C-alpha cells in the first residue's frame with residue numbers, strides 16, 4: 001500500500017480553467033494539414049535560418065540531433081477548437097539555434113517542406129517558447145504529425161506549429177503565411193481567442 005493517499009499524487013482532472021475560451025478537450029491527436037505529407041530523406045534534410053541581410057545558418061539532421069535537446073510538456077490548441085493537454089515532446093530550443101544568429105529583425109516567416117508557411121514575431125520563438133521538435137510521447141515524430149521535425153510553439157494556435165519545418169526567414173517587414181493570408185489571425189493567441197483576422 002502506498003504511504004501517500006491516491007488523492008494526493010493522483011493525476012489532476014483537467015479543469016475548464018486549463019482550456020482557452022471556446023476550446024474542448026480531446027484525448028486523440030487529430031491530423032490537420034492543407035496538403036499531402038511530404039517524403040523527406042534525412043540525408044537531404046536541412047534547417048536553415050536566413051537573416052534579413054541574406055546570411056544563412058544551416059543544420060543537417062545529424063547537426064540538429066547533436067544539439068542539446070529539451071523535453072517540454074505543453075498544452076496545444078487548434079483553431080478548429082480541440083485542445084490537448086500535457087503533450088510531451090523532445091526537440092531543440094529555438095534559443096539554441098539562434099545563439100549565433102545575427103539579426104535585428106522583428107518578424108519570422110517559417111517555411112516547411114511542401115510549401116506551407118506561417119508568420120510570427122521573432123520574440124515568440126525565443127526565451128524558451130518554441131522548439132524544433134522531433135520526438136512525440138517518447139517516439140520519433142510520425143510523418144503525419146510533422147516528422148522528421150516540426151516547429152512547436154504551443155502558446156499560439158497550433159497552425160503556427162509548422163509541420164515538416166525547413167527554415168525561418170527573418171524579416172524587417174511582416175508577411176502573412178498560408179492561413180494568415182486566408183483570413184486567420186495574424187498573431188493567434190488562443191487565450192484571447194484570436195482565431196480570425198478581426199478577432
Ligand SMILES: Nc1nc2c(c(=O)[nH]1)N[C@H]1C(S)=C(S)[C@@H](COP(=O)(O)O)O[C@H]1N2
Pocket residue numbers: 029030031032033034035078079112113114116144145146158159160161162163164
Ligand atoms: N506544413 C504544415 N504544417 C502545419 C499545417 C499544414 O497544413 N502544413 N497545418 C497546421 C494546423 S492548422 C494545425 S492544427 C497543426 C496540426 O498538427 P497535427 O496534424 O500534428 O495535429 O499543424 C499545423 N502545421
Ligand SMILES: [Mo]
Pocket residue numbers: 032078079080158159
Ligand atoms: Mo489547425
